Every structure is written in C-alpha cells, then in structure tokens.
Amino acid sequence: MVGAGSAGCAMASRLTEDAGTDVLLLEAGAPDEKEEIHVPAMFPHLFKSEADWEYYTEPQDDLGGREFYWPRGKTLGGSSSLNAMIYIRGHPHDYDTWADLGNEGWGYEEMLPYFKQAEHFEPGADEFHGAGGPLNVAEPADPHPVSGAMVEAAVETGIERNDDFNGAQQAGAGHYHVTQKDGQRHSTAAAYIRPALDRPNLTAETRAQVTAVRFDGSRAVGVTYEQGGDTHEADADAEVILSAGAVNSPQLLMLSGVGPADHLAEHGIDVVADLPGVGRNLQDHLFAFVVHERTSGPEEPAPSSNIGESGAFTRTSESEPAPDLQYHFAPVYFMDHGLSNPEEGVGFSIGATQLRPESRGRITLDSTDPFDDPAIDPRYLTEERDMEVLVEGVREARDIAAASPLDEYRGEEVWPGEDIQTDAEIREHIRETCHTVYHPVGTCKMGDDDMAVVDDSLSVHGLEGLRVVDASVMPTLVGGNTNAPTIAIAERAAEMISAEQPLPADD
Numbered sequence: 001m002v003g004a005g006s007a008g009c010a011m012a013s014r015l016t017e018d019a020g021t022d023v024l025l026l027e028a029g030a031p032d033e034k035e036e037i038h039v040p041a042m043f044p045h046l047f048k049s050e051a052d053w054e055y056y057t058e059p060q061d062d063l064g065g066r067e068f069y070w071p072r073g074k075t076l077g078g079s080s081s082l083n084a085m086i087y088i089r090g091h092p093h094d095y096d097t098w099a100d101l102g103n104e105g106w107g108y109e110e111m112l113p114y115f116k117q118a119e120h121f122e123p124g125a126d127e128f129h130g131a132g133g134p135l136n137v138a139e140p141a142d143p144h145p146v147s148g149a150m151v152e153a154a155v156e157t158g159i160e161r162n163d164d165f166n167g168a169q170q171a172g173a174g175h176y177h178v179t180q181k182d183g184q185r186h187s188t189a190a191a192y193i194r195p196a197l198d199r200p201n202l203t204a205e206t207r208a209q210v211t212a213v214r215f216d217g218s219r220a221v222g223v224t225y226e227q228g229g230d231t232h233e234a235d236a237d238a239e240v241i242l243s244a245g246a247v248n249s250p251q252l253l254m255l256s257g258v259g260p261a262d263h264l265a266e267h268g269i270d271v272v273a274d275l276p277g278v279g280r281n282l283q284d285h286l287f288a289f290v291v292h293e294r295t296s297g298p299e300e301p302a303p304s305s306n307i308g309e310s311g312a313f314t315r316t317s318e319s320e321p322a323p324d325l326q327y328h329f330a331p332v333y334f335m336d337h338g339l340s341n342p343e344e345g346v347g348f349s350i351g352a353t354q355l356r357p358e359s360r361g362r363i364t365l366d367s368t369d370p371f372d373d374p375a376i377d378p379r380y381l382t383e384e385r386d387m388e389v390l391v392e393g394v395r396e397a398r399d400i401a402a403a404s405p406l407d408e409y410r411g412e413e414v415w416p417g418e419d420i421q422t423d424a425e426i427r428e429h430i431r432e433t434c435h436t437v438y439h440p441v442g443t444c445k446m447g448d449d450d451m452a453v454v455d456d457s458l459s460v461h462g463l464e465g466l467r468v469v470d471a472s473v474m475p476t477l478v479g480g481n482t483n484a485p486t487i488a489i490a491e492r493a494a495e496m497i498s499a500e501q502p503l504p505a506d507d
Helices: 006-015 040-046 092-100 108-118 145-156 188-196 245-255 261-266 384-402 423-433 483-497
Strands: 023-026 119-121 135-137 172-175 202-205 208-216 219-227 230-235 240-242 286-294 310-314 325-330 346-354 362-364 375-377 410-415 466-468
Touching: 006 023, 006 188, 006 202, 006 483, 023 208, 092 108, 108 119, 108 483, 135 188, 145 172, 145 310, 145 325, 145 346, 145 384, 208 230, 208 245, 219 240, 240 245, 245 362, 286 384, 286 423, 325 384, 346 384, 346 410, 384 410, 384 423
Parallel strands: 023 202, 119 135, 240 466
Antiparallel strands: 172 310, 208 219, 219 230, 286 346, 286 410, 310 325, 325 346, 362 375
C-alpha cells in the first residue's frame, strides 16, 4: 500500500483485521510526532513544514498568473494530520450522482453504512451516525464566542439553524463536528494505525517514498521505494494499492507507464497502459473571504479549536438540487492560509466556497524524477459559473458579517474593503485573494467512460493487481470537506478487497 494518509491508514487497519492478510504500508513522510499535529489550534503552523509536501500550482491565467500554494500532508495520517479536522460528508446528491454515472454501489444509501461504520459519534448513535467505530467525531470542545455569534448572524439573515450538517439535511448554519478526541486531533493515524501497530501482519514504514509500480506484463507485481538513501523492492502476492492522494497517485501511475500514451512518450516512458484520464478531471474548492477587524472577545481560540469552528450551507437558487455554497466561520484572521495575517490586532473571517465547480484541471509530469513535483494546473475559475457563485457567496458573507449578533465584535472590513462594491470589483478581489480549501480530487476518476481510470471496484482499467483508493477516484467533487468521504471510500474498498459482502444499504 502506497501512502499512509486518510485512505491508506483506514485501509491498512481494516485489511489486517484478517490475520491471513499481510500489509506493507509505505509512507513518504515522517511519523506524526510533531506537537503541532496533535494540538488542533496549531495546524496552521504545519504549513510549509517538514510535514507538508508544499506544492505550488502552475500560474493561473484567470487569476492574474498567481501560483497557488497547496499544503498536503506528508506524515503518518497524511492530510488528516494537517487539516482543520472538520467532519463533513457532503450531500446525498453527490453520491447518487456517482451512481448515476455508472458506479454501482456508490449511491448515498450504499455509502451511509460506511460513514457510520467508521465513526464513533460522541453525541450518540442515531439513524445517521455510528458508535464504536475507529474515528472519533465530537462537538467543538470550547468554541470561541465569535463563532457562535457568526451562527446567530447567519440565522438573522434567514439561514436556518442546523446542529448536524451530516444528519437529515445539510442546509443551514451551525457548529461543525470535528475529528477530535479529548481535545486533540484524531487523525487516521491515531484512529486506525496506532491501535493496529502490534499486529504481526502489518508493517508500516515511514520516510519510504515509492518511486515506481513494477509490472509483469499487465499485472502489478510490486513497488520500488527509497528509504534512508537505499533503494528497495517490495513484491505483492495479491495487489498493489495506491492511496497517495489526488496529486501523488496519478504522478506515480504516469511514472510507472500508466497514463496518456502521448504524454508518457514526451518523457520517454514506456507505456504499460494507455489511460488518457490519468491526471485529468482535477477539481478543487476555492475560498473567497470576507474579513473584519475584531473589537472584542478572547484574543486567541482555545488550544482545542480547529479555527473554522462553525459555518453554513446555502443555495444560490431553489432549483439547485443541493446547497452550492459553503461558509467557514473563523474567529480570527485567516488571510492567505493565515500566512499573511496582520501583525497586530485580531479579526474574524467568513470564507465562501462554491461547492460544485465546473472548472477542470490536470496533473502532468514535469520530469521523470519521482522526487520532482508534478505540474499541477487546476485551471481555477475557467468556467464563468464558478466565479458567479463566488461573487454571490462574498455578498452573502457580507450580509452575515453585517448582522446584529456581530455588532459587539465587528470592526473595519479588511477584505474586500468598503470601497469594493460592484460585481466587477468583487471579482477582482476574488482573483487577487482566493485560495484553495485543500480539497483536490478526481485525477484517477471512477467510471466506465473513456476518461475513467478505475472501475467501480477501484481496480485500474486494463490492468491486474492494481487499485487506487483515495480522493483521486471521486468522479465529481462532493459538496463539502473531503476527509470523511475519503475515509468512507477506504472503508468500502477494504470490504471489497476482503471479498466480504458489502454492508446493507441504509435508506
């Protein structure tokens, strides 16, 4: 198994519950020993650290040529050790869309049991939540009062209150549930791998970067990896599973000869399988922020804070089948990933996100050196609808910021600024300041069309003994944060690989 991130940790743990299954789990990053990983409010300090791949995109033509910083987890637990711990599944419509695209067994009723199986929901099990699963899901331990005031402000603007975005409906405003336990981050490393490390059939290696999948004809037979300056080969008796994420999984496939034949030929790579969809179909969410100075309230969130403590989901039109805007409410400045916050004072931030972008990008090779970053071109906002929804999101965020529950906290508007009022001016603000919400998916998409990379069992088309199990298999981006869906994908894949009967659908 390649990659001990959100999917890889869950898969390795589930597969080794069977004593007859041996798993070698290879992670390029270090063990998850940094203090900043475990103290939730410190997660921004992990950006551009040794626990971060620290990717940068190609210049974005529709955004002034900006190169976007993409943090991705490079440590045990992957991005679940780096993220803001928000537990959101998306909307049932997302999974039913996957099924409608020809992916049997991936509709919402079929996926709900895997969300519940993965979860220990601290408030208690119900028809939408599970108890006793590995992943601890909790209510915020000590939310900042401004986070609650932003929820009240959203309600005053006409948004319905919602205490559970993963329950009967997604729309509304409320506090997010978080992947935390006893006030600390509960990553997939903590939830799945650490309790399983004493199993004799699980070997987990860190600082072990896989450089190639090895093939015998059309069958994957193992991988090559480098660790401590030495090159190793590991043979697979059953399967090679890539769980390296939406950037690294397609990169590794292409380096190994699986991908668009013309692109591989440009780099002198022998073609094992001509799959034109490898690296294509890249999708990601963008943040467009409204930021205010804050005049009162505690200066710092509690150590248990995930910063984005509350939020909302809304529709731009009643004709939308599901909410198409999400808001993250933060009781602090969060400008440019928090890396460009004002040096003095405190603030609050409301980030608007279009949930179903129409723009599509790609991952391609920059070189044949597996230690070089691939070329990442998300092609942000190349579709007009994406910008239109974000403009409406900024306007709605301003309405929330102006509502009376925030009167005692609201200072001057920093972003976009009082002089930015017209749609054209807001568009320019978005072009200059928007950044990723850290949700890249889709680059090894599941399906049966010409651009699909894996089938609905997540096996790579035209090859044997090779699967991809991570966020890259999502054919379309879910309407929300992507960590919980990635874990559920891994839960379902583990049962398919174990040749067990799938969990019964839950309506």
